[in-house]
Amino acid sequence: MPWALSVPLLPEESLSSWLVRAALRQGCDPLSLTGATWPTWRIWTRDIDREIPIERMHPLVKVSGISCAEFKKAGMRDDCEKVAGYPIPGTRTWPWLLALGSRNRTRHGGQQVCTLCLGEDSTPYLRRQWRFAWHTGCRFHGVQLIDECPVCKAPIEPHRLSAEDQHLAQCSRCHNDFRKAVCTSPSPEAFRFQVMADHVFEQYTVTFRQASITPADWFSMMAFFMTVIRRAGRRPASPMANALLSLGISVTDCRMPVSGLAFELLPVSERCALLAAVECLLSIGLEETFSALVACNVKTSALHDPRKSPPVMLLPLLSRLSHHPHGPHRRRALPAHRPMSERAVRASWARLKRRMKAEPSS
Known part of the structure; x- marks a missing residue:
């Protein structure tokens, strides 16, 4: 009925x-x-x-x-x-x-x-x-x-x-x-990325380095850059973090995610920080970005998981970086009572707070 x-x-x-x-x-x-x-x-x-x-x-x-x-x-x-x-x-x-x-x-x-x-x-x-x-x-x-x-x-x-x-x-x-609710202003950089992504999403093809690519290719590149920023954030003293810092992007910003959760699971404040960093990379330009990576001697293995292929459109730029082959990772046996690192504790606490939000307080 x-x-x-x-x-x-x-x-x-x-x-x-x-x-x-x-x-x-x-x-x-x-x-x-x-x-x-x-x-x-x-x-x-x-x-x-x-x-x-x-x-x-x-x-x-x-x-x-x-x-x-x-x-x-x-x-x-x-x-x-x-x-x-x-x-x-x-x-x-x-x-x-x-x-x-x-x-x-x-x-x-x-x-x-x-x-x-x-x-x-x-x-x-x-x-x-x-x-x-x-x-x-x-x-x-x-x-x-x-x-x-x-x-x-x-x-x-x-x-x-x-x-x-x-x-x-x-x-x-x-x-x-x-x-x-009292409204707040969005991050200008994250908002510019949103406008750009909306424009790409509405198109059938996008121009990248004088070539036509699909919206899926463009979003794949953006996901790659987010992965680069998050990997640098896990090692703030690494050459990759130094290269980003030379471009004005701080991977130790307090707004950056520490939980290790997928981008699609992050709260709006943490997504803003990541998208703002990606937008900064795009505004600087890929040529200058990869020049900074080369100058800081960043290896291709530091940018992405070698088990996953990077976006095809970025292969010419990635070829400028030196390659450091290595064998399979072996997990080191930890002492029975070794304390967790500060970052590991913060990540566990962030994930716990997210789970606690889903249940009403007693």
């Missing part, structure tokens, strides 16, 4: 946002609505923004009156495969898409919002573009996105709202209204 009240998809709305709004519109919580639609499928244990499997589509089309084509367009798969450049399996982190870090119905992160956009909406809803990992600011209001409740610091989890909450612009834990 169709729902009593129809709920159309709004422009650029994510699938999870629409499902939450549909539930609140019918006067029930999201878990009840999806349980009635799919009695044997626990939809909120997965990232439904990616896509609704075709075999699960028919019951939703029947009750909502929205076509399969519209639901498919609202999913993220086509966009993410354009960025990745290959078909993505459904059981792994998708490149450049924020990961929710799901455990049952709880989330560690992955959702971010612009509070000013929510405040201007007649019906607050979440945009698909906010799930892209390179988005750290709002392109309309010029403010930084938030990825946690400003009051209780809980992850943004609209699927855990109840029928009494009426709209999704609030925290599911403390019910603080996000539209009342």
Whole structure:
């Protein structure tokens, strides 16, 4: 039987946002609505923004009156495969898409919002573009996105709202209204990277060193540069860190990630720091960047994992660096009571804090 009240998809709305709004519109919580639609499928244990499997589509089309084509367009798969450049399996982190870090119905992160956009909406809803990992600011209001409740610091989890909450612009834990949050300015460098990445994403080909490359090739290069910066951050006294410092990029910045988590799992503040560093490299220019690496005697093995091939477009530049072949790494046996390094302790603490955010305090 169709729902009593129809709920159309709004422009650029994510699938999870629409499902939450549909539930609140019918006067029930999201878990009840999806349980009635799919009695044997626990939809909120997965990232439904990616896509609704075709075999699960028919019951939703029947009750909502929205076509399969519209639901498919609202999913993220086509966009993410354009960025990745290959078909993505459904059981792994998708490149450049924020990961929710799901455990049952709880989330560690992955959702971010612009509070000013929510405040201007007649019906607050979440945009698909906010799930892209390179988005750290709002392109309309010029403010930084938030990825946690400003009051209780809980992850943004609209699927855990109840029928009494009426709209999704609030925290599911403390019910603080996000539209009342104080906005902050985004990192100028990270915001410039976002504008650049959005432009690349909208194109079919991009010009790089007088050659046409695909958007997937461009994003692959950006991921490579982020890896270089993070590897330098693990060894702040290395030649690679010195080369970056000579270019004005500090890998010991307190905002840089220390947890070792994948880029798609990082909070917005840490992603800002990484994207700002990459944007600085791009503004300096690849020729000057690789000249600094050569001057500091950086080896190609320091830039990337030798088991993974670097982007083909960078091979001519990488050939300028000297190569230091080495055999397979052997893990050194540590003494039984050797203390952990400061960096290892900080990384463990950062990961623990992320897990603690997903559970309400007792």
